[in-house]
Amino acid sequence: MTALNSLDIAKPPAATRVVAAMSGGVDSSVVAALLKRAGYDVIGVTLQLYDHGAAVHRAGACCAGQDIHDARRVAEAIDIPHYVLDYESRFRDAVIERFAESYLAGETPIPCVECNRTVKFRDLLGLARELGADALATGHYVSSRALANGHRGLFRAADENRDQSYFLYATTQEQLDLLRFPLGEIDKTQTRALAAELGLAIADKPDSQDICFVPNGRYADVIERLKPGAARPGEIVHLDGRVLGRHEGVLRYTVGQRKGLGLSAAEPLYVLRLDADAARVIVGPREALGIREIRLRDLNWLGDVAPDALPEDGLDIAVRVRSTRAPREARLLRDEAGLKVVLAGEEEGVSPGQACVIYENARPGARVLGGGTILSPTARISTTSPDLALAS
Incomplete structure (x- = not known):
């Protein structure tokens, strides 16, 4: 041979x-x-x-x-x-x-x-x-x-x-x-x-x-050339429901952003959510950025155990939710809504559209089990205004 x-x-x-x-x-x-x-x-x-x-x-x-x-x-x-x-x-x-x-x-x-x-x-x-x-x-x-x-x-x-x-x-x-x-x-x-x-x-x-x-890095300019007139102006709204200002399109913002909001406020404010349908940018304090659970779409799986064959109590994994962050310990679970990632600790700035990459563990050289696009992170803090709620 x-x-x-x-x-x-x-x-x-x-x-x-x-x-x-x-x-x-x-x-x-x-x-x-x-x-x-x-x-x-x-x-x-x-x-x-x-x-x-x-x-x-x-x-x-x-x-x-x-x-x-x-x-x-x-x-x-x-x-x-x-x-x-x-x-x-x-x-x-x-x-x-x-x-x-x-x-x-x-x-x-x-x-x-x-x-x-x-x-x-x-x-x-x-x-x-x-x-x-x-x-x-x-x-x-x-x-x-x-x-x-x-x-x-x-x-x-x-x-x-x-x-x-x-x-x-x-x-x-x-x-x-x-x-x-x-x-x-x-x-x-x-x-x-x-x-x-x-x-x-x-x-x-x-x-x-x-x-x-x-x-x-001027991605907004590229998008506006590709989709002229598609960026809709709208309101910048606090988590508690107060309208704080106006914006020229949600495409100019990302979850976790603090600078460039153009707001005058007594406390530092961060982008918590982008509601494209209503053309609203929802902001609030940093502690409202904390995420513990993540749902995924477009899952690509490379692991040995198929996702639909996970143990009832889930699978110990590590995940990376930003390219610049180290893998963090988490657990992969399946419920009636599908797969979800439960983080061992809170992560800030988890944004829909970003990738959640799943590893066998958090050690160097770990095997990649797969990953998917972050669909709807579930925030630890919700709002008294139901239409602004961050929970999925």
């Missing part, structure tokens, strides 16, 4: 075709170069996701302009075939339009999750299969390992500061079985050192930071 190669595939590297997703950044370039050096049959693919004309000189973006040029240069330097695919229309339909609709609905979406779920993994994996590839490799900081059941599991990266499992929870089992993440066991410093060792011209290139299609 042929031994497994470094990608856990029972073929010699030279007989193993790998599509390397090349964004033009350091991480994906190192992945492609490492695979080439190891003797794999590597094909580089770069996706053009939006109009690169306006983004050629933008720092901190990806998948456009200069980045495509950088990916092409790396592919030439390591001597692999390289293709640029125009996925602009797919990206607009699957990611940008949904991003705008979600904000207008009073949510705070994560477009990177949707991009990975659809364009990058679903569509690009389809292309990889058409090219006869045995694997699709990316530069994400996350790990995948073979499981006893013949599938692959998704795990937090060794470098906790770079771990991107929060953005990849929606990867399906079918996708995960074909995906490989060669950087999951190293840190960024090692990656840059490898880029220099491999002679890559982009070794010192800055990391991408912004949402690629939102220049300077």
Whole structure:
């Protein structure tokens, strides 16, 4: 029997075709170069996701302009075939339009999750299969390992500061079985050192930071261009029912926000809820932000025990409700309304539209069991005004 190669595939590297997703950044370039050096049959693919004309000189973006040029240069330097695919229309339909609709609905979406779920993994994996590839490799900081059941599991990266499992929870089992993440066991410093060792011209290139299609973080401007006139002005209402002011559209606010409310009040006020149907922004004291229970939609499950087969007393888990927060202990339960996450302690700023990612435990390197989109967090404090109640 042929031994497994470094990608856990029972073929010699030279007989193993790998599509390397090349964004033009350091991480994906190192992945492609490492695979080439190891003797794999590597094909580089770069996706053009939006109009690169306006983004050629933008720092901190990806998948456009200069980045495509950088990916092409790396592919030439390591001597692999390289293709640029125009996925602009797919990206607009699957990611940008949904991003705008979600904000207008009073949510705070994560477009990177949707991009990975659809364009990058679903569509690009389809292309990889058409090219006869045995694997699709990316530069994400996350790990995948073979499981006893013949599938692959998704795990937090060794470098906790770079771990991107929060953005990849929606990867399906079918996708995960074909995906490989060669950087999951190293840190960024090692990656840059490898880029220099491999002679890559982009070794010192800055990391991408912004949402690629939102220049300077001004997402409201993007949404208003996509959906002109869709932002409705309305009232800013206190939790106790008092009208405190006016706003120009709920899309300009997010749960947990304190600055930029334009209110004069004796106490600090925070956005507690966005009622898009009534065009109201509901505010209140910080203690009203505390959340203990979360409901999810669009659940993606990667665990061994199916959600509908959970024990009656639930399952001990850990969850992450923001990409910048560490996993916190929780319990996954099923009741007549479906699945719910009960947190061991209160979390603030839990917003509909964000992801709740479920881990086996809170330890470093923990396995990702799945996750979903936060639907309706249940607040600890409700209001005497029934129509403003935060409880789901």
